[in-house]
Amino acid sequence: MKGFMTVRFDHVNPASEKANQNDVRSSLAGLDYSPLPRLTMRSLAMGCLVSMGGLIFGYDTGQISGFLEMPDFLERFGMTNPDNGQKYFSAVRSGLIVSLLSIGTLIGALAAAPVADRIGRKPSVSIWCLVTSAGFVVQIAAVTAWYQVMIGRFIAGLGVGALSLLVPMYQAETAPPWIRGAMVCAYQLFITMGIFLAATFNYGTVTHHGNDSASWRVVIGLGWVWTLVLGLGILAFPETPRFDFRHGRADRAADTICKVYGAGPGHWAVHTQLEEIEAKLRAEDTVKLGPVREFAAMFAAPKMARRIALGVALQMFQQLTGANYFFYYGTTVFRSVQINSFVTQIILNTINFLVTFIGLYIVEHFGRRKSLMAGSAWMFACFIVFATVGHFRFDREDPQRTPAEGIVLIVFACLFILGFATTWGPMVWAIQAELFPSRFRAKAMALGTASNWIWNFCIGFFSTFIFNAIDFQYGYVFAACNVVGGLIVFFFVVEGQGRTLEEIDTMYLEGVTPWKSAAWVPPPAEHMARIRREAGADLEAAAAAAAAAPGPRDGGAGGARTEGKETGDEAPHHEETV
Numbered sequence: 001m002k003g004f005m006t007v008r009f010d011h012v013n014p015a016s017e018k019a020n021q022n023d024v025r026s027s028l029a030g031l032d033y034s035p036l037p038r039l040t041m042r043s044l045a046m047g048c049l050v051s052m053g054g055l056i057f058g059y060d061t062g063q064i065s066g067f068l069e070m071p072d073f074l075e076r077f078g079m080t081n082p083d084n085g086q087k088y089f090s091a092v093r094s095g096l097i098v099s100l101l102s103i104g105t106l107i108g109a110l111a112a113a114p115v116a117d118r119i120g121r122k123p124s125v126s127i128w129c130l131v132t133s134a135g136f137v138v139q140i141a142a143v144t145a146w147y148q149v150m151i152g153r154f155i156a157g158l159g160v161g162a163l164s165l166l167v168p169m170y171q172a173e174t175a176p177p178w179i180r181g182a183m184v185c186a187y188q189l190f191i192t193m194g195i196f197l198a199a200t201f202n203y204g205t206v207t208h209h210g211n212d213s214a215s216w217r218v219v220i221g222l223g224w225v226w227t228l229v230l231g232l233g234i235l236a237f238p239e240t241p242r243f244d245f246r247h248g249r250a251d252r253a254a255d256t257i258c259k260v261y262g263a264g265p266g267h268w269a270v271h272t273q274l275e276e277i278e279a280k281l282r283a284e285d286t287v288k289l290g291p292v293r294e295f296a297a298m299f300a301a302p303k304m305a306r307r308i309a310l311g312v313a314l315q316m317f318q319q320l321t322g323a324n325y326f327f328y329y330g331t332t333v334f335r336s337v338q339i340n341s342f343v344t345q346i347i348l349n350t351i352n353f354l355v356t357f358i359g360l361y362i363v364e365h366f367g368r369r370k371s372l373m374a375g376s377a378w379m380f381a382c383f384i385v386f387a388t389v390g391h392f393r394f395d396r397e398d399p400q401r402t403p404a405e406g407i408v409l410i411v412f413a414c415l416f417i418l419g420f421a422t423t424w425g426p427m428v429w430a431i432q433a434e435l436f437p438s439r440f441r442a443k444a445m446a447l448g449t450a451s452n453w454i455w456n457f458c459i460g461f462f463s464t465f466i467f468n469a470i471d472f473q474y475g476y477v478f479a480a481c482n483v484v485g486g487l488i489v490f491f492f493v494v495e496g497q498g499r500t501l502e503e504i505d506t507m508y509l510e511g512v513t514p515w516k517s518a519a520w521v522p523p524p525a526e527h528m529a530r531i532r533r534e535a536g537a538d539l540e541a542a543a544a545a546a547a548a549a550p551g552p553r554d555g556g557a558g559g560a561r562t563e564g565k566e567t568g569d570e571a572p573h574h575e576e577t578v
Contacts, residue, residue, distance in 0.1 A: 005038050031268040039179060040262040046237055047183045050170050051190040052230035053125065053163035056132060058194025059226060060153075060160055061324070062349065063219050064098050066202030066342060070215045077146035091468065093146060095461040100150045102457030104135075104157020105164065106450050112162035113446035121170045122239045125163065129231030132159025136223050157453075159227075165449045169441060172433030173240035176261050176269075177500045181363040184433050185426030189356045192421060194226070196349040203342040242438045242501075245277050253277070276502040280438060298440045303508050310492050311432050311448030317485035318428040319455035321379055322478030323420045325463055326413055344410065352417045352425075359422040367497040367518060368427050369489055375423025376486030382416035383479035390472025424485070434496045437505045490515065 067073045068089055077097070078087035089097075108128065116124045135156025142148035168184050175183035201222060205215040238244075241253035254265060254274055263270050299305050326348060362371050386409060394405040436444040466474050494517035496504045503522055512520050 030266075031271055032264060032266050033268050036176075036267070036269060037262045040260060042262075043175065043179065043183070043260045046174065046260065047171065047186050049230065049233045049237065050125075050167055051186045052226055052233070053167035054187040054190035055194040055197075056129075056223065056226045056230065057160050057164055058191035058196075059198045059223055060101060060132075060156055060194075061191075062195030062198030062345075063202060063216075064101075064153075065345060066199065066206065067216050067219075068094055068097075069342070070202075070206050071211055072213050073216045076144050076213070077142075077149060091464040095464055097146065097150050097153065099457045099460030101153040101157040101160065102453045102460055104154040105161025106157075106453040106457065108158035108161030108163075109165045109449040109453060110446050111158070112165045113442040115162075116166055116169070116442045120239050120243055121166055121173070122234055122237065125166050125170070125234045126231045128159040128162035128166065129227040130159075131162070132156050133224055133227045133231075135159065136220050136227075139220050140217050156223075161449065161453055163230075164452070165442070165446050168429045168433040169445055170240055172430075172501065173242045173438075173441070174238075174256065174260055178498055179364065180434075180501075181368070181427075181430045181497060182360045184430040185356075185360050185363050187429050188421075188426030189353075189360065192349070192353040192356045192425070196346075196353040199342070199345040199349040203346055206342060242277055242281075245274075246281055246438065250274075250278075273500065276500055277438070280502050280505065295443060298443055301437075301440065303511070304436070304440060304444070306492075307435050307508055308444050308447055310488075311435050311444060312451040313488055314428050314431060314485075314493075315448045315452035316455050317481060317488065318424050319452055319459055320478065320481035321376075321420055321424050321485065322383060322475070322481070323417070323425065324456060324459050325474070325478065326417065347410075348413060348417060351414050352421045355418050356421040356426060359426045362422055363427055363430060364497065367495050368431055369493055369495050369514070369518070371423045372427055372489045372493070373486045375419050375427075376482045376489070378419035379416055379424070380479050380482040380486075382412050382419065383475040383482065386412045386416065387472050387475025387479065390475065394472065396471060431493060431496065434501060434504050435508075438501070494520075 074087045074089065077093075078089050079093065080086070081088055108131075112124060112128065115127070135152050135154070135158070138152030138155055139149050140152075142152065167187050171183045171187065172180060198219065201219045205218050209215045209218070238252065238256045238259075239249075241256045244250070244253040244256065254270065257263075257270050257273055258265055258267075261267070261269055261273075299308065359371075389405050389408050389412075393402060394409065395402045399406055432445055432448045433441075435448075463474070466477075492514055494504065494507045494512055494514050496507075497518070499507075506522070507517060507520060
């Protein structure tokens with residue numbers, strides 16, 4: 001256990017026998033090579049606080065499924081059947097109420113990138129928490145206008161979408177390499193916690209206030225607690241070191257790294273991390289552009305178009321695993337199994353929350369690639385059984401005639417969530433945060449996150465229509481998508497376990513074969529410096545071409561800035577001990 005709780009650097013210490021076998025340079029002999037704690041209290045507090053953005057996401061996602069079943073919510077916002085006078089939600093109305101959140105999140109994710117690049121990651125989080133709170137106010141104030149609930153969810157979605165970009169980015173840019181995957185995956189853990197809390201609060205309010213507006217207004221109002229904690233709490237933490245370094249605050253960046261690593265300024269891990277950040281930034285920042293041409297230069301930068309496409313695809317297939325089908329419409333679907341629908345949701349969400357803890361362990365001990373491919377296979381098998389039993393054996397008209405088949409549906413829904421919550425749920429966020437270089441990280445992550453929300457909207461809006469048309473055969477669609485997602489991981493995703501963000505960037509620049517990437521060893525410092533120079537030259541050419549493109553000139557579009565010799569030429573590069 002003691003060895004697990006520390007990270008050792010014997011392989012890079014010039015005084016050690018292992019390092020001498022690896023020809024480590026003696027010029028670094030004056031640095032501190034003592035073991036570091038794997039997790040410091042500051043890192044733990046930062047991870048938990050910032051991950052509250054995921055809790056807000058999950059809470060807003062998880063509550064709406066229960067609202068659609070609440071008598072008071074149905075009476076206020078449902079449609080009246082002219083034949084019998086009963087209230088009901090049409091497929092269009094329920095689809096809009098559920099999915100307008102996703103349209104807001106799409107816009108919020110795209111809008112958050114330029115704001116985060118201009119004013120910083122930390123203040124951006126506070127601003128978007130305020131926007132989310134405003135959306136809650138609009139929803140609570142609704143009396144009988146269903147479109148007011150829809151508009152409120154849209155406004156809240158703006159903040160939720162922005163936080164879905166900012167939180168993984170903040171964690172990835174701040175966390176030590178040996179726990180970065182688990183730290184970013186904590187965002188998904190808090191999403192599942194939010195969904196679980198929403199289901200629990202729905203059950204409590206509908207039990208005690210089933211026939212009045214408190215059944216849903218109280219649940220929405222509790223969301224203020226999460227936005228308040230995150231919006232104010234983030235102010236107690238520093239800006240990310242990579243943002244500080246890019247904006248000329250190198251001393252502050254070094255201080256942040258020392259604190260989250262639990263190391264002094266003379267430690268080898270701090271020294272090399274700062275050198276890697278500086279070398280990468282020098283290679284990226286040779287030409288300054290305005291926001292429009294900077295976006296164009298991003299697609300022309302070395303290997304960036306391919307990486308952006310990969311990030312977009314991974315986020316798309318995270319939605320197409322089919323998980324949100326259960327979370328959005330689980331209450332309605334499982335009502336036919338003769339089990340209390342709110343209890344069913346609590347069961348599903350409890351499993352989702354608890355097994356995500358396993359995912360935090362898996363991501364740093366089995367890697368990203370193997371875990372995602374295994375998860376795809378698991379979810380494929382679950383959906384095949386779910387769809388087959390549901391379509392061919394389950395009696396939808398009279399569920400009491402097929403109680404055993406109904407139980408099978410619930411069991412395999414739970415098994416599916418086990419696979420999703422330990423693999424594709426948390427790990428896609430970690431991979432997206434690792435995919436891109438610092439200069440383009442906010443913009444590229446915004447596109448990937450927008451992809452997630454576009455497909456989130458599609459599933460939320462169209463699932464009712466599709467399920468009504470083809471019933472449980474809908475599961476075969478998700479099964480096929482899981483196969484495609486696993487193949488994308490195999491052919492295009494490199495293994496980032498235990499590596500710095502700068503090393504992962506180099507792997508993509510070098511074109512490392514994905515299925516051989518786990519065994520990749522960083523090349524000598526001279527070769528790494530050459531890779532940086534070539535990438536910097538290609539980026540400079542792309543930026544210059546963007547600056548010369550026709551159209552209105554934006555700030556700094558033609559301003560090439562000459563850099564001195566790369567300080568990273570002599571920086572040692574390493575593979576972290578995990």
